[in-house]
Amino acid sequence: MSRSQDPASAPPLLIVGGGPVGLSLACLLADAGLPSRVLEAQPLAALADPPEDGREIALTQRGIAILQRLGAWQDLAPEECHPLRRARVFNGAQADSLLFEAGSELGTLVPNHALRRVAHAGARRRAELVELRGEARVMALELGPEGAAVTLADGERLQTPLVVAADSRFSALRRLAGIPCEMLDFGRSVQLARIEHERPHEDQALECFHHGHTMAWLPLGGRSPHLSSLVLTLPADLAETLRGLDDARWLDWVQAHAQGRLGRLRLAGPRHQYPLVATYAQRFASGRFALAGDAAVGMHPVTAHGYNFGLYGAARLAEELGRRGNVEQALARYAEGHRRDTQLIYRGTNTVVKLFTDERAPARLLRRGVLDLAQRLPPLKRLITAQLTARPASN
Ligand SMILES: Cc1cc2nc3c(=O)[nH]c(=O)nc-3n(C[C@H](O)[C@H](O)[C@H](O)COP(=O)(O)OP(=O)(O)OC[C@H]3O[C@@H](n4cnc5c(N)ncnc54)[C@H](O)[C@@H]3O)c2cc1C
Incomplete structure (x- = not known):
């Protein structure tokens, strides 16, 4: 992907993981004119009609705006949105x-399996620029200065200008790329x-x-x-x-x-x-490799941010790569922006979880105090509400 290359004829980026974030990223890249190939370990039929998995995802206004841009929001049935x-x-x-x-x-609130289904439908609609490969488990990764390559379980080797790993919070690709990750x-x-x-x-x-x-x-x-x-x-x-x-x-x-x-x-x-395991990668990009979705930031679900963060990151990454400049610089801007979006809330969520799951008497007293304080201090309550909705806090 050099500045002079026609992006539609450039070799596709490889996205490892056809979860809701990997598929949404492929759609966002396609809308920026960039071709990608999604490699997913599960069969394609499981992506087209994912089974119910119990997760109900609370979407923020910012997350919804991204899904609307993709047309995925419009694909949800009214009874799937609460x-x-x-x-x-x-x-x-x-x-x-x-x-x-x-x-x-x-x-x-939208069921996770419905979000997966509409992300897959969006990728299918963009078939000119998105290639989906099921039963394609990535086993090995090679990173070079100008590009990267992955090897699938059946031995096939695929070369690409850039690999993006969206392969869950227990990402094997993150480990293969040698990126340390905090795990709680x-x-x-x-x-x-x-x-x-x-x-x-x-x-x-x-x-x-x-x-x-x-x-x-x-x-x-x-x-x-x-x-x-x-x-x-x-x-x-x-x-x-x-x-x-x-x-x-x-x-x-x-x-x-x-x-x-x-x-x-x-x-x-x-x-x-x-x-319940929270994860935070030490770096979100390295050379011709980037992390997206839970592979970058795996949140405790209590503040309902995980998938929303995945969408914010995918939108940012597609926007940066869509500028068609230097790939490493685009990845550096993505990494910095995504850290800004996520780090404080990641740490804050973990602190709240520890406070509210600690059964020792001082912690019980402290959380009573926190709730009382939030009740009496409208600005604090407004701040928490703004975080929940991902809207700016107003007075
Ligand atoms: C109980 C619960 C409640 C939640 N509630 C919310 C909420 O209210 N709001 C919110 O925003 N988020 C919530 N989340 C978080 C949200 O579900 C995740 O952030 C989101 O599913 C992450 O999507 P992903 O695409 O990054 O990863 P995943 O959904 O984990 O998908 C990863 C994909 O990669 C594939 N894969 C893995 N390894 C390989 C490989 N080597 N080769 C090829 N493919 C591979 C897998 O098969 C899978 O399809 C919740 C999570 C849980 C557990």
């Missing part, structure tokens, strides 16, 4: 709560399931910090106010115990700990579990 108007935070069994609300919406294992797991409930959710999320675990309820259901996604954050040993229960006994446990906030509960889908 408005999040308010969020209430409860500390233990206390009845009073801290309320976050914005003028309009805090964000919109919270020693906890998150369990997810869709639950029908007797009382309406009123489009509000509930975040309840209990002794030893947190229970969050995310409103879903399109026009039905009686469906939410339960997000249970549990110490690893309790998670394993609960995972071993059948659906009826698991639901009994949930009902017993839900403090009747939503009335009678009914399990409305499969249960899922993920380990």
